[in-house]
Amino acid sequence: MDFSKLNGKIFFENKFIDSKKAKIHVLNHSLHFSSSVFDGIRVYNKKTLFLGEHLDRLYLSAKLMKLTINLKKRKLISTINKLIKLNKIKDGYIRPIIFRSSHSMSPETSNCKSIIAIAAWKWGTLFNVEKGITLMLSRYPRLNKSIFPIHAKSSGSYQVAVVSRVEARKKKFDDCLMLDIKGNVAESTACNIFWIKNSIIYTPKEHSILQGITRKAVIEICKRNRIKVNIGNFKLKTILNADHVFVTGTAAEIQTVRKIKNKNYKTNSKIINLIKDSYNEIKTKSPVSTSKI
Ligand SMILES: Cc1ncc(COP(=O)(O)O)c(C=O)c1O
Structure with a gap:
């Protein structure tokens, strides 16, 4: 699957926008220096599994990688729940990612902004290998x-x-x-x-x-x-x-x-x-x- 062709909405820089418009520049800091953190949350029957635990880990990941998440946990939870509804996800996957803007092309990041995006898609079994x-x-x-x-x-x-x-x-x-x-x-x-x-x-x-x-x-x-x-x-x-x-x-x-x-x-x-x-x-x-x- 080409994820850049994903349908539906993505939460990007504090707005729900069409997935296909959720774009970043090729000189984005995180693309060159891998300076992003993310998590992956399953949705089963329209409900997230272990959402609190995944968000705890997302904040820990951000802290360890010196990134700021400019949203409170409660707001993140309501945003994710809204995204599930907007994209009509019954069984699926949520991918929040925090990454740096394009304000540096070196490991110096003091001018970079911290950006948050959250995507959601329908998803079944990953490996699908019954026999192991x-x-x-x-x-x-x-x-x-x-x-x-x-x-x-x-x-x-x-x-x-x-x-x-x-x-x-x-x-x-x-x-x-x-x-x-x-x-x-x-x-x-x-x-x-x-x-x-x-x-x-x-x-x-x-x-x-x-x-x-x-x-x-x-x-x-x-x-x-x-x-x-x-x-x-x-x-x-x-x-x-x-x-x-x-x-x-x-x-x-x-x-x-x-x-x-x-x-x-x-x-x-x-x-x-x-x-x-x-x-x-x-x-x-x-x-x-x-x-x-
Ligand atoms: C390297 C690595 N280890 C372990 C796991 C399993 O972690 P979790 O059960 O929280 O998905 C993951 C998946 O996120 C992973 O990427």
Whole structure:
């Protein structure tokens, strides 16, 4: 899909305008220096899922990347809800982005304005791979928060993800598994990762991953169902020895992994099915938000 041809309205510089008119100049700062932050929110049956949590992360991302969001959270929420109505979204996706204006062509940004845009579109399943996805090993590591503001969902942090995904597709894999700089399992290019060994779930600590909102929901689901979750630093060999693997993300939801490198996994897991069912239940019930809004 060519997103520049998206129909409907986009919220751009404090107005709802026709999507096709929501344009920026080629000398926009963020295009050249990746100085933007964004988030992605799912809409199920006309309602957002975990909106408060996503906006908390958007403000955190902006703070870490020294961008200002010139709207209060409450205004952002009402704007997003209005956009869903204007675009008649039943099941879809919301993409708020904060980026810098064209007032600099260097890392010096004191003259740049901070711009907000919010787009919304109808969207179904991301991978649509019933039988599970395949992951290659990325040649580049995920950085950690002492080297890079990894907890910001910033455009800059996706450069390695984009390169890794291109390489994965060339080699006929769906995506890449990324390790941290010490060789521990981190995440895939746009999802957090979990694996199961002897009915215990494992997932990496937060130092080198995006703090996923779906990851948090999955950990809660496991707690509620008395499934043990081990959060720690784990070498590649631990995931290669796992019984089952899955990835989580707002867009991907809960996606089974059937292969990492040349290791194949069984895809029929009772635990993954239970987590998928519980997540589907959350989607339909709109859970109580844990956001501080
Ligand atoms: C690098 C990365 N990790 C993990 C995730 C999953 O996060 P969430 O569950 O909040 O969508 C995403 C998606 O936003 C991502 O881009």
